[in-house]
Amino acid sequence: MLPTRTKLKNLPQHVDMLVIGGGITGAGVALLAAQQGLRVLLVEQKDYAWGTSSRSSKMVHGGLRYLAQGAVGLTRESLREREILINELPGLVQRHSYLFPVYKKQFPGRWAMGAALMLYDWFAGVRDHQWLPLKKLQQQLPFMAVHKINGAMRYTDAATDDSRLVLRVLQEACAEGAEVINYVQARSIEAINSSDGSPAHSEVTLVDALTQEERVITANHVVNATGTWADELSAAAPKIRPLRGSHLIFAAHKLPVNYALALLHPVDKRLIFVFPWYGHTVVGTTDLDHTQPKFEEAYAEQEEIDYLLQLIKARFPHCNIDYKDIISTQAGVRPIIRSGKDIKPSEEDRGHLVWQAPGRITVSGGKLTTFRIMGLDVLLAAGLIDKREYKRRYRQKTLFRHEINWPTGLGHLDAAQPITTADTATLQAWWHWAIHKEQVVHLDDLMLRRTHIGNLTPDGGQALLTANQAWLQQQLGWDNERWASELARYLQIWQGYYQPKR
Ligand SMILES: Cc1cc2nc3c(=O)[nH]c(=O)nc-3n(C[C@H](O)[C@H](O)[C@H](O)COP(=O)(O)OP(=O)(O)OC[C@H]3O[C@@H](n4cnc5c(N)ncnc54)[C@H](O)[C@@H]3O)c2cc1C
Incomplete structure (x- = not known):
């Protein structure tokens, strides 16, 4: 489970590592760093997995296409990771x-x-x-x-289930001691040098999207894991x-x-x-x-x-x-x-890259499947592990050490009952878990990423929301006015980005 979403003022003033981005890459970096015993804070500007990590083709795979393109190393690495995840997360x-x-x-x-x-x-x-x-x-x-x-x-x-995979990795990171908060944007990163000119730490300006409150936090290492938005904070030539x-x-x-x-x-x-x-x-x-x-x-x-x-x-x-x-x-x-070559989208390499500029390490590219390797590459670049330790951990076949007891059927691909035909008791058990243990802030978090009702019902789940309105309002602690504004927000998102365009 994730801790209850806290206020910006309750976050630590200094951490060993600040991870920016709550997709699979950031979640993986946070987990691996927390397993090293570091004090880790992860911030996500919207909801966890709101970016690309809830919109993939839901495959944990080697990529036959990449093999055909000659990307043998990427395929081999991805297949190793596939087998680890199949074993670890049945x-x-x-x-x-x-x-x-x-x-x-x-x-x-x-x-x-x-x-x-x-x-x-x-x-x-x-x-x-x-x-x-x-x-x-x-x-x-x-x-x-x-x-x-x-x-x-x-x-x-x-x-x-890609967004629930991100949540599972974040939950593991939290069980290892990491702190995570959604709807907090990193606005800027500044490298601070010590008096002899050597890099000391970084200052990161954070803004709470819910209150517009601002706060500066310092970190020994800042990891920019913002996916498609990586160029915004990398302080380097655009690469995406x-x-x-x-x-x-x-x-x-x-x-x-x-x-x-x-x-x-x-x-x-x-x-x-x-x-x-x-x-x-x-x-x-x-x-x-x-x-x-x-x-x-x-x-x-x-x-x-x-x-x-x-x-x-x-x-x-x-x-x-x-x-x-x-x-x-x-x-x-x-x-x-980007390769910089004039080639078709499908011909671009799908591997990842780690690059550095003063005060930050950026990691982007890659796949859902290879998040563990991306995390290891970041630890290596940060000097937190040496090459020997990297090789040892690369070969390790275990990643998850804690059991998270999701309600039956939630995030279980072969669960007998598909999400949209689940009875009210099952549905409410899933919603209850998500609302109280997974930092749900908006209705779209609940409908599109904690469950996928918004993607799997023709009306985006409106009828289910109406049928369960009183129960949901009570669980979420929302009065009628907040419910109305959340529903309007959700429907606007659903109609704008998920309802088929004609
Ligand atoms: C159509 C499609 C199909 C795919 N299919 C597969 C597949 O089947 N299998 C597979 O392995 N891979 C697949 N992939 C690739 C995979 O989904 C991505 O590589 C992966 O999800 C990227 O994760 P990420 O964490 O790097 O980025 P994201 O998931 O986008 O996460 C980055 C996060 O950073 C946040 N952020 C940005 N700026 C800030 C800021 N300033 N402060 C705080 N937070 C910020 C964003 O809100 C976002 O949530 C697919 C990708 C696509 C698009």
């Missing part, structure tokens, strides 16, 4: 079967895929792929068009190429898939995933330069929706999927370390 990170249909006379064919998957499995230390002939594929996926398909390769990767990826979410009965599917888009042959998630089907993602306003939530644009629908219509013509079937959209922005 229920939250779950091994799932994926199918890659193989088309006649189209690369990659059966043997090329088989060879790639041998390597993929070998890196992960598992043997878990097989060829499904066409007949078997049709039995598994009766709604998929099989024209020109030979069969499919079945392999495994893992799926997760923000690339947007959007998803469409459908009811499972409209687009039924038992497996996650890795499909090539009929137009540009990009890999798109169609996967089951909490009793729904998610389709994504796109990959394009993000030019929407930098400090607002990203949203799926009309052309991205059309592009993803084009794939669904071509591959699942009998499902009669159309625009009206989209329950919600979800768009996120990848913090990609």
